[in-house]
Amino acid sequence: xxxxxxxxxxxxxxxxxxxxxxxxxxxxxxxxxxxxxxxxxxxxxxxxxxxxxxxxxxxxxxxxxxxxxxxxxxxxxxxxxxxxxxxxxxxxxxxxxxxxxxxxxxxxxxxxxxxxxxxxxxxxxxxxxxxxxxxxxxxxxxxxxxxxxxxxxxxxxxxxxxxxxxxxxxxxxxxxxxxxxxxxxxxxxxxxxxxxxxxxxxxxxxxxxxxxxx
Amino acid sequence: xxxxxxxxxxxxxxxxxxxxxxxxxxxxxxxxxxxxxxxxxxxxxxxxxxxxxxxxxxxxxxxxxxxxxxxxxxxxxxxxxxxxxxxxxxxxxxxxxxxxxxxxxxxxxxxxxxxxxxxxxxxxxxxxxxxxxxxxxxxxxxxxxxxxxxxxxxxxxxxxxxxxxxxxxxxxxxxxxxxxxxxxxxxxxxxxxxxxxxxxxxxxxxxxxxxxxxx
Numbered sequence: 483x484x485x486x487x488x489x490x491x492x493x494x495x496x497x498x499x500x501x502x503x504x505x506x507x508x509x510x511x512x513x514x515x516x517x518x519x520x521x522x523x524x525x526x527x528x529x530x531x532x533x534x535x536x537x538x539x540x541x542x543x544x545x546x547x548x549x550x551x552x553x554x555x556x557x558x559x560x561x562x563x564x565x566x567x568x569x570x571x572x573x574x575x576x577x578x579x580x581x582x583x584x585x586x587x588x589x590x591x592x593x594x595x596x597x598x599x600x601x602x603x604x605x606x607x608x609x610x611x612x613x614x615x616x617x618x619x620x621x622x623x624x625x626x627x628x629x630x631x632x633x634x635x636x637x638x639x640x641x642x643x644x645x646x647x648x649x650x651x652x653x654x655x656x657x658x659x660x661x662x663x664x665x666x667x668x669x670x671x672x673x674x675x676x677x678x679x680x681x682x683x684x685x686x687x688x689x690x691x692x693x694x695x696x
Numbered sequence: 697x698x699x700x701x702x703x704x705x706x707x708x709x710x711x712x713x714x715x716x717x718x719x720x721x722x723x724x725x726x727x728x729x730x731x732x733x734x735x736x737x738x739x740x741x742x743x744x745x746x747x748x749x750x751x752x753x754x755x756x757x758x759x760x761x762x763x764x765x766x767x768x769x770x771x772x773x774x775x776x777x778x779x780x781x782x783x784x785x786x787x788x789x790x791x792x793x794x795x796x797x798x799x800x801x802x803x804x805x806x807x808x809x810x811x812x813x814x815x816x817x818x819x820x821x822x823x824x825x826x827x828x829x830x831x832x833x834x835x836x837x838x839x840x841x842x843x844x845x846x847x848x849x850x851x852x853x854x855x856x857x858x859x860x861x862x863x864x865x866x867x868x869x870x871x872x873x874x875x876x877x878x879x880x881x882x883x884x885x886x887x888x889x890x891x892x893x894x895x896x897x898x899x900x901x902x903x904x905x906x907x908x909x910x911x
Binding site for chain 2 (some may be wrong): 529629648666
């Protein structure tokens with residue numbers, strides 16, 4: 483009440499900072515402010531979750547679970563949200579924990595995390611050697627699906643950095659902080675991820691062209 | 697940080713990037729690295745963003761609404777009255793005991809002062825009475841003025857004034873003057889045998905005999 487009465491109807495939620503919206507929701511019970519926060523960051527959070535779990539329905543569940551946890555934490559007078567102006571990073575951390583919990587139950591994260599990221603060939607030697615059909619590659623939307631499949635095949639640490647950088651739009655410093663590693667490690671993971679993606683795409687294209695030619 | 701990671705930072709426009717990208721790309725190996733990374737990044741940059749189901753946001757807002765209402769209701773209730781501050785017993789006892797101790801000491805000192813003020817005239821009077829008989833009078837068996845020996849009435853018992861009586865002083869002075877020519881001794885002189893003093897030890901007296909035996 484105090485917040486809305488102070489700023490009245492002039493409070494422009496769409497241009498307000500994350501921190502102002504959090505304050506409006508926590509201090510004044512401004513439900514619309516929280517809606518703006520969800521809509522502002524839904525693509526970043528959902529894109530990250532989808533890339534992590536590779537299942538849209540699961541990603542939907544985790545997305546909802548993440549924001550319900552956010553509401554519960556904010557209801558406890560901000561709860562664990564103590565980092566001013568870093569709402570997205572805080573929310574992504576909750577989303578990451580939810581995704582990791584899910585993956586642990588499915589034993590998918592541990593199965594792949596034994597790969598040595600410095601040894602590129604060790605992972606790629608284990609990849610299934612099935613090239614995608616040429617008509618799928620040529621199609622733009624399917625090319626994107628192909629790219630997503632390539633991302634899915636990356637080692638977990640590399641995939642996570644790619645998702646946090648390209649889906650959640652975090653800086654490398656924020657990624658390093660979130661994943662509890664040094665910025666050099668985060669950069670190394672990103673470099674190997676990009677090189678591996680490029681190699682996979684080229685090999686698949688080459689294989690497909692070879693099959694078409696024969 | 698090696699140059700390859702620096703190339704990556706330049707590629708993403710990161711503020712932590714060091715040096716100039718053009719100078720880095722003069723190295724063929726780094727140029728090749730830059731091309732490879734840029735190619736993969738280009739594909740990633742042009743991926744479509746995924747959105748959750750539209751109904752999800754409404755479900756989340758349905759969860760957020762009661763919380764917002766609770767917060768708003770909390771504000772409508774207004775400020776609660778101030779809570780009575782809990783004071784631990786120790787924080788009350790220490791000042792109270794301190795104040796009580798100060799009061800007891802103050803009362804005690806006051807009582808002691810009253811008592812000493814009452815006792816002082818009597819003790820002074822006793823001291824004066826003890827000093828009322830001069831020692832010279834005892835040695836010389838001089839009759840003492842009976843007025844000095846008699847207890848003074850309380851109303852006139854000022855010890856200082858008693859010594860200021862001119863007659864007593866004059867009496868003492870006369871006695872001292874009468875003693876001076878008769879005695880060859882004086883303070884600070886060398887000690888001499890008693891029998892050498894004329895008139896003090898006549899031959900045959902007990903004092904004279906004691907001196908002879910001593911030799």
